[in-house]
Amino acid sequence: MMRKIFLIGFMGSGKSTFGKKLAKTMHLPFIDLDKEIEKKAKCSVSDIFKYLGEDTFRKMESETLKSFEQEQSYVMATGGGTPCYFDNLEYIHSQGISIYIELDSKSIYNRLSNAKNIRPTIKGKKEDELMKFIEETFDKRKHIYEQANFKVNGLNVDVKKVMELLKF
Numbered sequence: 001m002m003r004k005i006f007l008i009g010f011m012g013s014g015k016s017t018f019g020k021k022l023a024k025t026m027h028l029p030f031i032d033l034d035k036e037i038e039k040k041a042k043c044s045v046s047d048i049f050k051y052l053g054e055d056t057f058r059k060m061e062s063e064t065l066k067s068f069e070q071e072q073s074y075v076m077a078t079g080g081g082t083p084c085y086f087d088n089l090e091y092i093h094s095q096g097i098s099i100y101i102e103l104d105s106k107s108i109y110n111r112l113s114n115a116k117n118i119r120p121t122i123k124g125k126k127e128d129e130l131m132k133f134i135e136e137t138f139d140k141r142k143h144i145y146e147q148a149n150f151k152v153n154g155l156n157v158d159v160k161k162v163m164e165l166l167k168f
C-alpha cells in the first residue's frame with residue numbers, strides 16, 4: 001500500500017523534528033525536503049537563495065518534491081513555502097496526505113528569533129522586522145496550509161494521536 005505523508009506549516013513549526021519521530025514510529029523512511037535540495041545542489045539553502053535567487057530555489061524545491069514519485073511510502077517534512085508555489089499542494093494530494101502543523105505567530109517568533117541566521121528568508125532581520133515578516137507571510141499562507149487533510153497543534157504534537165488520526 002502506498003503511504004506518503006507530507007508535513008506542512010510555517011518555518012519553525014517543528015515539521016522536521018516531528019517528522020523524524022513519526023517516521024520512526026511508523027517504520028517509514030523520513031525525507032527532509034530542504035536537506036534533499038541541498039544534497040542535489042551541493043549547496044546550502046541559504047547559498048541557493050543568495051547566489052541563485054528565490055525563484056531558482058522554488059523551481060528546485062518543486063522538482064525535488066516530485067522526485068520521489070517512485071517511492072511507495074515515506075514521511076516528508078516540506079519547507080515552509082513548499083505548498084504555496086506552483087502546483088505543489090495539488091501534487092502532494094495526488095500522492096498522499098498532508099498534515100498541517102499549526103503554531104501561532106508568537107510561538108513561531110520565539111522559536112525563530114533563536115535560530116534566524118540559518119534561514120535565508122529572515123536572515124539579519126531585527127526583532128520588530130521579524131515579527132512583521134512572520135505576521136505578513138503567515139497571513140498570505142494560512143489559507144493554503146488550511147487546505148491540509150489534517151491539522152495538529154504544533155505546541156504538543158503527539159505521535160500516537162497523529163497515528164490514530166491517520167488510522168494507522
Ligand code: S3P
Pocket residue numbers: 009010011012034045078079080081082119120121
Ligand atoms: C522557507 C522555509 C525553509 C526553506 C527556505 C524557505 C519559507 O524551510 O525551505 O528557507 O519560504 O518559508 P523550513 O520551513 O524547513 O525552515
